[in-house]
Amino acid sequence: MSKNQNVATTSTGAPINKKPLGTRIWNNRGYYLMFLPVLVFVIIIYYWPMLGVRYAFYEYKLRNITWVGLKNFETMFAKKEFWTAFSNTLQISITKLIITTLTSVLVSVFLNEMHNMFAKKSLQTIIYLPHFMSWAVVAAIFQLFLSKSSTGFVNETLKSWGILSQSIDFLHTQSMWRPIFYLINIWKETGWGTVIFLATLSGINPELYEAADIDGASRLQKIWYVTVPALMNTVIIVLILNLAKVLNLFESVFVLYNNRVFDVSDVISTYIYRQTFLTAIPDYGYTTAVGLFKSIVGCVLVLVCNYASKKVRGRGII
Amino acid sequence: MKKKVLSLLLSTAMVASLAACGSTDAGTTTTTTTGDNTTTETQTSDSTTATSTTDTAAAEDYVLETLNIVVDGTVTATVESGQAEFVQQWEEAVSEKLGHPIKLNINQLDHSDYSGTVSRLLTTGQPGDEGYPDALIMSATMLRQYQTTGLLWNMADAYENAEFQSRVTLPSVNENMKTSDGALYGFAPTYGNGCVTYVKQSWLDAVGMKAEDIKTFDDYYAMLKAFTENDPDGNGSAGTYGVIAAGYGKLDEAPYINYMPEFWQGAYPSFYQKDGVWVDGFTEQATIDALARLAQGYADGVIDPDTEDAGTKQAREKFFSNDQSTSEGVFTYWAGTWLRTLTTNMEKQEVDNDLGDDRLVQLAPIQEIKDTWGGYLNREAPVWVITDDQDGNDSREQAIFDALLETMLDGDRVQTLWTYGAEDVHWSTKAESFKTNEGTENEKSYEYADGEFHLKQSPNDPNSLWKKNHLDAVLVIAPLTNGFVDNDELVAEGNKFFTENCVDAPAAASCETLTEVEAELVEVKTTLMKQAVAGEITPEEAVAQYVEAYGDVSEQIVSELNAQ
Structure with a gap:
């Protein structure tokens, strides 16, 4: 009996074969053969390019490649622009994550409270639509919309109403860039963000609301004491899952930023882009070093989030 | 058994497809005839280099x-x-x-990211690789950056011995491109051209002014103000601007x-030779004065704010837009052919x-431009360069020169192709008649006799x-x-006007430190310029911040340039 209990099993409960590895591979050669193409594909497509990270330790200009050790990292850490970009990345990403998650929760709750199904579905469709627009189009729309020029709808409207006497340069003013950026993100991504929360809300046991009704709870009290607690687990999971991706901020910033707001808008990916693609003869070694640093920090964040996920929901994200 | 067969088939298919992916071996085939009349064929690929030429091969034998x-x-x-007909x-x-x-094979890159893409092409390939250019176009600035890298071929001898030399009317264009030791890494088939101000x-x-009365910056500024404030489009409301451009300065x-040019006048916000000595123009008083003028123009609303981020396309389209109520009266742009192009575009948009x-x-x-530079600036000409395979033998490069550049200025058939395009596609000598904008009020008829x-x-x-x-x-x-x-x-009028009113622009600077930090300098100078124009900082602060952050680097560059 006790002997049987000590037998190692697979996740499906089948006993693990204790034969030598070579024998086991030979016995399952059909499966290994089927797996081989996938393995080759993954190695070539995903892992082979990773060998390029070695250039972080080289000076790589045109076809001249020279070993420089850690010099690229020293240069990177000595640059104010790098630290500005790093700091901006964390600030913008985390703030954006919190704001868009909260607005998504808020909108989900409101949608959940709507009883007119036609209005609810229509509103859902309307707020989903911006998600499917490319960032380039969104940027063009808002640049035109917020332009300081006489073609700018917002400025001209506010001036015609007498609210403004001078046009405001929304996207070129440091104090205004981030709030505008967050607003555009809310406009674009809130709708899509509600999908997962609405799914959670639809799974709340109706008996909880009935019980609340019997207890005389008002609508707001039901939201606060039933809906919100039911959502919290999902909110935390969404936050954790997205926290691992905070360094992957590029397109939305790239299409909306400009020289005058670099101090508050430049993020690591845009910094790498400029160093690589807008430099006449770039040093690919340096930009690879910055990219590698970003990847390492991203990896640490993923591990932290994995740990947090295990704590919160009992299983990791990787 | 079925499973094994299936897996074997799948594996084979995948391996074959991967092998096919990896085998982009469609490289060029070059045939080299050596001096002893033996012929060697070399199939080049991503991993191989065309090195079949031998030292004994004479240039004229390379095919x-x-x-x-x-x-x-x-x-x-x-x-x-x-393009297909042109190539044929x-x-x-x-x-x-x-x-x-x-x-x-023509690889036409996106014009706006040309230098970046060229950099990547030259970094990731080598002569003989598919896609690696045998010859390419470079701006004067790019030429200065690349001519010291060893990637470009010194074509001085080929240029001196070219057949077109007997017909060259402007030898100074290419003579000025030679380095101090007489090397020539780029060949300019034309002179540079430049921009003139169109009104x-x-x-x-509408505002009761005449172009011939605009003689000084004050006159010019008064015109911009009138265009901004005096309702030149006659729609009864504000919204117009004096001037638009693709950036306050394209640094x-x-x-x-x-x-x-009217705002910058004698300023030159980069490294240039002043009385034979290299200086950093961004640190000069002239730049501070220019930034102050631009800031004033921005504050007064005579410069369209879209200027800050506009590319040339956006600026052009706003200038000749069908909606003139938010347009501008002044636009400084390329001379000659562009006078025709802008006029045609205005016609298409039914403007005036x-x-x-x-x-x-x-x-x-x-007057301020005449007193400083002497006229509008004629930029350094863009050039054609030939890549050097660094095999110590010039036969490949000479063959490229002969096939491309020698024929480009043959005065006849090939030069016509490069000048006007393909026969019977872009131009013709056959009798024909046609109409443009047929059926509209802009209809125009053209009729040509045979020959x-x-x-x-x-x-x-x-x-x-x-x-x-081209x-x-x-x-x-x-x-x-x-x-x-x-x-x-x-077009003739535009070219004549520019020729009569232009001077050569300062030569582009090039030294080791400048090549290393140029992008950084451009970025910081552009940021400071924009901040100064928008009034966020004063022009003096802009220059002071530049000097504080990059003063040492600037001095180092100036020192290297003056030591050359």
Whole structure:
């Protein structure tokens, strides 16, 4: 009996074969053969390019490649622009994550409270639509919309109403860039963000609301004491899952930023882009070093989030 | 058993497909005939290099079978506009000249990211690789950056011995490109051209001004104010601006100041030679004064705020937009052919159609420009460069020179291709008649007799006439000898006006430190310039911040340049 209990099993409960590895591979050669193409594909497509990270330790200009050790990292850490970009990345990403998650929760709750199904579905469709627009189009729309020029709808409207006497340069003013950026993100991504929360809300046991009704709870009290607690687990999971991706901020910033707001808008990916693609003869070694640093920090964040996920929901994200 | 067979098949298919992916071995085949009349064929690929030439091979024995060139938007015979016919006729004409067949591959890159893409092409490949250019176009600034890298071929001897030398009317263009030791890494088939200031005649009329009265910056500024405040479009409300440009200054492309020359005047926000000594123009008082003028223009609203981020396309389109209520009266842009192009675009947009070809007036350089530079700046010419395979043998490079550059200025068939495009596609000498904008009030009829050279309708726009291909017939250093001349009076007038009112721009600077930090300097100077113009900092602060952050680097660059 006790002997049987000590037998190692697979996740499906089948006993693990204790034969030598070579024998086991030979016995399952059909499966290994089927797996081989996938393995080759993954190695070539995903892992082979990773060998390029070695250039972080080289000076790589045109076809001249020279070993420089850690010099690229020293240069990177000595640059104010790098630290500005790093700091901006964390600030913008985390703030954006919190704001868009909260607005998504808020909108989900409101949608959940709507009883007119036609209005609810229509509103859902309307707020989903911006998600499917490319960032380039969104940027063009808002640049035109917020332009300081006489073609700018917002400025001209506010001036015609007498609210403004001078046009405001929304996207070129440091104090205004981030709030505008967050607003555009809310406009674009809130709708899509509600999908997962609405799914959670639809799974709340109706008996909880009935019980609340019997207890005389008002609508707001039901939201606060039933809906919100039911959502919290999902909110935390969404936050954790997205926290691992905070360094992957590029397109939305790239299409909306400009020289005058670099101090508050430049993020690591845009910094790498400029160093690589807008430099006449770039040093690919340096930009690879910055990219590698970003990847390492991203990896640490993923591990932290994995740990947090295990704590919160009992299983990791990787 | 079935499973094993299936897995085997899947594996084979995947491995085969991966092998196919990895085998992009469609490289060029070059045939080299050596001095002893033996022939070697070398199939080049990503991992191999064409090194079949031997030291004994004479240049004239090298047989170039494929020519890969990389070009920017200045080759206007694009894929959509008859490039295939251009290539076919080029191959026929050049094959005939060389006495053997030659294939031309054109890789036309996005004009706005040209230098970046070229950098990546030259980094990731080598001569012989598919896609690696045998020859390519570079701006003067790019040439200075690359000529010390060893990637470009010194074509000084080839240039000296070229057949077109006897017909060159502007030898100084290429002589000035030579380095101090006489090397020539780029060949300019034309001189550079530059920008002139265009003003809408209708707007001048509306505000009661005349172009000939605009002689000083004060006159110019008064005109901009009138265009901004005096309702030149006559719609009864504000919204117009004095001037628009693609940036207050384009600090990444020499000559930097040519889109707003009246504001910059004698300033030059980069490294340039002043009385024979290299200086950093961004630190000079002239730059502070220029930034102050721009800031004043921005604050007064005479400069369209869209100028800050506008590219050339956006600026152009706003200038000739159908909606003139938010447009501008002044636009400084390229001379010559562009006078025709801007006028045609205004016609298409039905702007000032009653004025015909007199819609735009070219403004003579204001006194402050004459007193400093002497006129509008004629930029350093873009060049063709040939990549060097660094095998110690010039036969490949000489063959590229002969096939591409020697024929480009042959005065006849090939030069016509580069100047006007493909015969019977872009131009013709056959009798024909056609109409543009048929059925509209802008309908125009064209009729030509047999043997009469004329440009045809644009392949991608039958409502406008084709203008030119890569070479400008007026700017070319060795004119056509076949008598083919485009008689567009407006283009001729534009070229004449520029020639009479231009001076050569300062030569681009090049040294090791500058190449390393140029992008960084451009970025910080652009940021400071924009902040100063928007009034966030004063012009003095802008220059002071630059000096504080990059003063040492600037001095180092100046020191290196003066030591050359």
